[in-house]
Amino acid sequence: MRIDIEDLNVAYAGRTVVAGARLVAAEGEITGLVGPNGSGKSTLLRTVYRHLKPTAGRVLLDGRDLREVSPVQSARHVAALPQERGSDFELTVREVVAMGRTPYKRAFAGEDATDRDLVAGALSGVGMEGHAGRRFTALSGGERQRVLLARAFAQDPDVLVLDEPTNHLDIRHQVELLTLLRAQRRTTLVSLHDLNAAASVCDRLHVLHGGAVVASGRPRDVLTTELMAQVFGVRAVVVDHPLTGDPLIAFDHRDPAGAEAAVVSGTGRGSHSAPGHGSEG
């Protein structure tokens, strides 16, 4: 299944956060959403998994307006991994994953063989099959994220929507999670902060800036020195990754783009040499 987003406007807390966004997540491809903080990535994704309603424009699931479909029906096709990371309640890993079956179950219905197979498959798919009985709150950040991904897999969706799935994960867990996603070959719409990860993993990128899509296309075509300066406000060059051949964005971490920003950070740097910081290392 594919997702088409047409001229989408979304307001959040009284402010228009997404303004006229247009993009496509094509069948079987990983479509990346990148952009600076506050550019509307999360808000746009929330509209796709129906946490928010658009004020104008449409989200189409295989050509059908999402608003014509009941929330339960669309949850059978679209599974989400929001940025929420859990719960203080005594849920086990298996119970969390089994929640993925929610849109398929009528009131009072128990688990059947299909549910059990899908839950077991989802757990082993993320390498957590031995942890079904553990308490969700007792897991490490990386384990939690894999369990939440398994919950999305258990939903047996045609489309996966993931909001910054690698946030707060160490590099090993980031690579593992992205490898899992690539292996899925499902239509995937994912927002990522790490532009190099996005360049390696995504088939197609959409760059959001101020709530609108300002560039779309293959990572190599989209991620340019000019875009880095204009949208992200940083100096960077794009080279070939020595190991993979993917585009590799080399940032200048010493100075942002533009003279004005450089002056601001220059004065900031000089005045922040607090003596207390030395003891932390």
Place this chain on the structure above:
Amino acid sequence: MASTLLRGKVTDAAADARSLPAGPVALVLGVTLVVALTAAVAWGSTSIPPGEVWGVVWRRLSGEAPRPGTNDLIVWQLRVPRALLAALVGAGLGLVGTAVQALVRNPLADPYLLGISNGASLGAVAAIVLGLGAGGALGLGLSGAAFAGALATFALVWAVARRGGGFAPLRLVLAGVAIGQFLSGFTSYLVLQAGDEQQTHSVLFWLMGSLSGANWELLAVPAVAVPVALLWLQARARGLNALLMGDETAAGLGVDVTRLRRELFTVTSVLTGVLVAVSGAIAFVALMVPHVCRLVLGGDHRRLLPVSALFGALLLVVVDIVCRTAMDTQELPVGVITSLIGAPALLYLLDRRLGSGS
């Protein structure tokens, strides 16, 4: 180094949630509840053998005439309604606690946190002190005043807490706590205005919760409301599970979060109103019961709801036996015993939560 490794291992083992199967737990609770109900009817100022208890119940249910010289009246008119009221109120408090904890996504929440019981108390105390409640007896007039107070508070909290048609958990709790405190200020003022010792006594008894007003008429409303609420909640058990993980996750699972919260707040408020109207504000049961059940069964509401109802019923039946028999001279309010058990239990649970880290 070795000690940290060891500690790491211990925490790992403790992290494994060893949940008991729900079926056997429910069966044991159910059987124990029947035994406790029998004991509640058998024990008291006049002891009645369990055989005679069931004999009276059997004759009444099969429509036979009561035998003269037996304890028919004590069993059927006094103790059976009271034991059943304890079971119904306990079951209702267990349910409403479970549901409110999911509603505001906080395992330490309590229906009284949302201010409903403060409103019910104000209604009842106003009825007693201002003389609407016929001598302070726990009659239907008093229950009516309490329920009216509960509904008015529900409307007030709703109006304050709503935003964009839905309720954010924190906003709901803050509105409930603030309005509840405001109303209990009025209640305290009214208590000071109470005319005589008799009035003060009935007010205090009511505020602490009591089942002493039980009779067959009083049972009617909770006997319908509690089972209906159980079915209604059970039908939405998966939605409640999804709420625990967060609103966005729940939305992604096809749950209409705004509507579910609205309905949950309504159903829990009405049920709380019904319970407080027939028994006063019994402390801690609604907080403790779901918590204990979660420790034993885990957090899945499909198992948690019916078992919380059973355990709540059992707990309150047993507590009421203690209240009636602990002192020779007078009866204790149920709330005294539930607080004496509940407060240490809460401290233990808090300690356990803080101890478990993260």
